Amino acid sequence: MVKPLVGVIDYGAGNCTSVRNTISKIGLRSRLVSSSEDFLDITILLIPGVGAFPLAMKALNDLKLVEPIRDFAHQGRPVIGICLGMQLLADASYEQDYTRGLELIPGEVKPLADPDWHIGWNTLEVVGEDAIAENSDGYSFFFNHSFEFEAPSEYVTGVARVGRPIVAMVRKRNVCGFQFHPEKSQKAGMELMKRVIKELIGA
Amino acid sequence: MLRKRLIGVVTIRNGWAVQSLGYHRYLPIGKPECIVENLDRWGVDEIFVQLIDRSIKSLGPDIELIEKIANRGLSTPLVYAGGISSEVEAVSVIRAGADRICLDALLHSNHDEVRNVAYRLGGQAVIASLPLVTADDGAKQWYNYQTKKITAVDESLVSLFKDGAVSEAVLIDCENEGQPNAFDFGLLSMFADQNIPLILFGGLSEPEQLEKALLMPRVSAVAVGNFLNYCEHSVQKLKTKLVAAPIRPAFYCENSLR
Amino acid sequence: MIEIHQCNRCLYTSNHPLGLTIDDDGICSGCRVHEEKDALDWSERWLGLEDLVRSYRSKSSSIYDCIVPVTGAQDSYYILHIVKERLGLNPLLVSYNKYWNTPVGIKNLANLRIRFNCDILIQNVNPKAVKGIVKNTLRSIGSIYWHCIAGQTVFPVQTAVRYKIPLIIWGAHQGMEQVGMFSHEHEPEMTRRYRKDHDLMGLEADDLLSNFDTLTESDIWQYRYPEDDEINAIGVRGIYLNNYVRWDPKLQHEAMIERYGYLTSRFSRTFDCYDYVDCYNYMGVHDLLKFYKTGFSKVTDHACREIRHGRLSKERALILVDWFQNQSVNYFDMLCEWLGVEQRSLQFVLDLHRSEGIWFKNELGEWCRNNDGRKDAHITNVTSLGFNSNASLSLDENDGYIVIGKGWS
Numbered sequence: 001m002v003k004p005l006v007g008v009i010d011y012g013a014g015n016c017t018s019v020r021n022t023i024s025k026i027g028l029r030s031r032l033v034s035s036s037e038d039f040l041d042i043t044i045l046l047i048p049g050v051g052a053f054p055l056a057m058k059a060l061n062d063l064k065l066v067e068p069i070r071d072f073a074h075q076g077r078p079v080i081g082i083c084l085g086m087q088l089l090a091d092a093s094y095e096q097d098y099t100r101g102l103e104l105i106p107g108e109v110k111p112l113a114d115p116d117w118h119i120g121w122n123t124l125e126v127v128g129e130d131a132i133a134e135n136s137d138g139y140s141f142f143f144n145h146s147f148e149f150e151a152p153s154e155y156v157t158g159v160a161r162v163g164r165p166i167v168a169m170v171r172k173r174n175v176c177g178f179q180f181h182p183e184k185s186q187k188a189g190m191e192l193m194k195r196v197i198k199e200l201i202g203a
Numbered sequence: 204m205l206r207k208r209l210i211g212v213v214t215i216r217n218g219w220a221v222q223s224l225g226y227h228r229y230l231p232i233g234k235p236e237c238i239v240e241n242l243d244r245w246g247v248d249e250i251f252v253q254l255i256d257r258s259i260k261s262l263g264p265d266i267e268l269i270e271k272i273a274n275r276g277l278s279t280p281l282v283y284a285g286g287i288s289s290e291v292e293a294v295s296v297i298r299a300g301a302d303r304i305c306l307d308a309l310l311h312s313n314h315d316e317v318r319n320v321a322y323r324l325g326g327q328a329v330i331a332s333l334p335l336v337t338a339d340d341g342a343k344q345w346y347n348y349q350t351k352k353i354t355a356v357d358e359s360l361v362s363l364f365k366d367g368a369v370s371e372a373v374l375i376d377c378e379n380e381g382q383p384n385a386f387d388f389g390l391l392s393m394f395a396d397q398n399i400p401l402i403l404f405g406g407l408s409e410p411e412q413l414e415k416a417l418l419m420p421r422v423s424a425v426a427v428g429n430f431l432n433y434c435e436h437s438v439q440k441l442k443t444k445l446v447a448a449p450i451r452p453a454f455y456c457e458n459s460l461r
Numbered sequence: 462m463i464e465i466h467q468c469n470r471c472l473y474t475s476n477h478p479l480g481l482t483i484d485d486d487g488i489c490s491g492c493r494v495h496e497e498k499d500a501l502d503w504s505e506r507w508l509g510l511e512d513l514v515r516s517y518r519s520k521s522s523s524i525y526d527c528i529v530p531v532t533g534a535q536d537s538y539y540i541l542h543i544v545k546e547r548l549g550l551n552p553l554l555v556s557y558n559k560y561w562n563t564p565v566g567i568k569n570l571a572n573l574r575i576r577f578n579c580d581i582l583i584q585n586v587n588p589k590a591v592k593g594i595v596k597n598t599l600r601s602i603g604s605i606y607w608h609c610i611a612g613q614t615v616f617p618v619q620t621a622v623r624y625k626i627p628l629i630i631w632g633a634h635q636g637m638e639q640v641g642m643f644s645h646e647h648e649p650e651m652t653r654r655y656r657k658d659h660d661l662m663g664l665e666a667d668d669l670l671s672n673f674d675t676l677t678e679s680d681i682w683q684y685r686y687p688e689d690d691e692i693n694a695i696g697v698r699g700i701y702l703n704n705y706v707r708w709d710p711k712l713q714h715e716a717m718i719e720r721y722g723y724l725t726s727r728f729s730r731t732f733d734c735y736d737y738v739d740c741y742n743y744m745g746v747h748d749l750l751k752f753y754k755t756g757f758s759k760v761t762d763h764a765c766r767e768i769r770h771g772r773l774s775k776e777r778a779l780i781l782v783d784w785f786q787n788q789s790v791n792y793f794d795m796l797c798e799w800l801g802v803e804q805r806s807l808q809f810v811l812d813l814h815r816s817e818g819i820w821f822k823n824e825l826g827e828w829c830r831n832n833d834g835r836k837d838a839h840i841t842n843v844t845s846l847g848f849n850s851n852a853s854l855s856l857d858e859n860d861g862y863i864v865i866g867k868g869w870s
Contacts, residue, residue: 012294012298014297014298015273015297015298015299015300015301015302017270017273017274017299017300018273018277018278018300018302021273021274021276021277021278022276022278024276025276050297050302050324050325050328051294051297051323051324051325051328052322052323052324052325055323084325096322116367116370117326117327117370117371117400118205118327119327119370119371119400119423120205120206120207120208120248120423120424121205121206121208121248121451122204122205122206123204140206140451142280143205144280144302144303144327144328145325145327146325146326146327146367146370160205161204161205162205181280181302183278184277184278184279184280184281184302185278186243186246186278186279186454187246187278187454187456189278190278216482217475219480220480221480221482222643227485228484229482229490230482230490230494230641230642230643230644231479231480231481231482231490231636231640231641231642232480232642233479233480233654233655233658233659234658234663237654237657237658237663238654238658240654241652241653241654241657244689245689429647432643432649432652432654433643433647433648433649433650434649434650434652434698435650435651435652435653435692435697435698435699436689436692436693439689439693455688455689455690455692455693456688456689456690457688457689457690458688459688459689
């Protein structure tokens, strides 16, 4: 059986090194994906991201990655978005200029308000009936964002609270996203990634 | 529940991790990547790497060092400070493996560029480093370590926070840095009217001080540097004593094999 | 390109392998921390030590109060003198068998155990593993001593966990004594980080596995540090006596010679007769490698120490260092035999580690050092320095390495 290969989208926004290190610690191989040719042999697609939504979508468009990513997802193949990468899965974002996203999970990305930032370790509350992350319920993960993916509740699989709940995890079948950084959430993050990848590949 | 953070600070001078005492005396500690790797294993909440000789020597950020640190499989959030003077440099730092950046020299020289950086990376990735001293008249002032001059905190700086270009401010007690149990909480009076999340640093070593700081509503994190190097599991030992503070519990690694 | 600066007081420069800072007065961090020795109240600091060990005193004499790592040299006698005679603790001695043991070292270790009447555990790692590690670390990082330091620093910690004895008492913190890594008032303790960073040159046991294809798990597992949860469960803690006692190795050794019969020896590459008498290679090939890689030998460390204690002038120190560091190495053939290599082959590998910024070959193909200000002094008599030997490494026997001890009771 061929060992799974994780494709990490490299579009100049955010650091791929940390994500690839976590993947390697899990025992899997990874490859950087920056053109449509790189999608060959990829088992799972991972979209990391730090920075602004419009610039990120522009970079994906410039690299002609938007359609290949959409096709990959529409074929039922697993996609994981992390932080900005999760937000990019949405229909659109209000960050800076209103910008269309990858449109893989319904919902829009809007600014957080009061507080304006969500920075630090927060407890993940798993919601809904998706078992993909149930073992991570109650564990802390590192968040660092100022915009939130407002998705319909049927796609929200995890929240964190700052008084009110903030969407922390989303999933629509083979596509899922984490608002927090599992690759920078120490042991809890690695355990989550391990389980999620295993679950998505098996699914 | 959102926890507050205990940040481990690694001060680097001439490529070597050092203890910094009062911003003028330095004792060697070791290789930066070994210190960072160790803090990672100890489960500190965030790692702050500050290179204190880059801007003075007109060197940009030390990308090679960040990559060396990141390639060790760091799994803790990393803040980088030292020599960032442009949006391009800030992006390269994130790309190399840091999660957030911290600015000092640029805050004195070019606020427009600070805004450019924030526009590109998001304000949540930008932190302001504010070394502070007490002037002869008792007033708290902002210290420019390059010119060695002190000034008041001006409106332009405050507006960077108000406009969301900078998400947190590190208040550094320069004079008491390296002195145990010495942090001057009077420094917080400089930002009494602003709603800026604060990270406190410099002379913080004892659980009582750390707890006092973490229970203050405006304080989002405490940063400890020198004092984490004196004994084994110093991060865990501190965390265990911070019973009242909203902080992640101590963690003891069971399997550090990579 | 980082500029290299010299300390105005001792012989160290800012590119010291342990790190060294030089202040605005041109004095290095090592010299500055050394100044504390004459400024601190040592009787008060001794009380602090007594206070610290109090909670570790076992209630029953059949339970050990602490672990003391020992060898047949270094500061073992003095450490034990403090632990047993002055603090009245009941220690378990532990020692790592480094293979290259000299007869005088073995006799010192036996005498140590007998005179202080202590229990001792000795760790003996199998020869295949040790030789494999030595060959690999020699080839890749120019070190034959990795296994010695790894074993000496980890066996006490493993023993602490296995036997549930939390307190480990060491002598001097090398980083403090040499380069002023910490102030005495910081009271630094043993950390896994320091061991990996400095003692082991950035490589722990598992890093050897991933770096070298020829080593396997069975070769390195003995050098693996216990995990954090194991260390925490026992409360393992390593303290350094030089934080609480004014540390002066020369005076200490001389007191131990007189009181307990500690044996010493001359070396070809240094004037100090007291350190490292237990090993055929520390002041031999190991010192040569240090010289090749850094431009410094152990004699520089000894000289800086004596300058700081006010017993040696910088001018005389420069002459001594220049003389000793260019002397030949003894027992080279014994190491070759142990490794199973020709002398020329070993020298070839050693030469590969000569640092490019320090060494070059002249027109005659001889190795020379850059900026080598040879003093052309001839030193025959160092007794005026006050270092006296009362034995020799091999005790005038024809034995090679003593691998398993011979009977002195």
